[in-house]
Amino acid sequence: MSRAMQIIIAPEECKGCGRCVVNCPRQVFALGRTLNGRGNVTAEVVNPESCIGCRFCYYSCPEPGAITLIEKVDEEKVS
């Protein structure tokens, strides 16, 4: 069994601080090249398959609602 997250960023809530980029141990995020309605560069999910579900990104983000994590559980057959 492996655990990972579906990772959703709400661009209008993100202020582009980069904390998720720095704190993710698996380089899941990068800052993008487009601005949101508040004039902020926003984080993007660029490497979702590497997520290990640690939630460091969620707890380091200062903007409520900017990052949503939905746990996925993939069953693997054990012989």
Ligand code: SF4
């Ligand atoms: S849960 Fe952990 S590994 Fe997954 S995106 Fe967030 S910080 Fe990165």
Ligand code: SF4
């Ligand atoms: S930590 Fe939150 S506010 Fe900062 S760049 Fe990441 S998603 Fe945006």
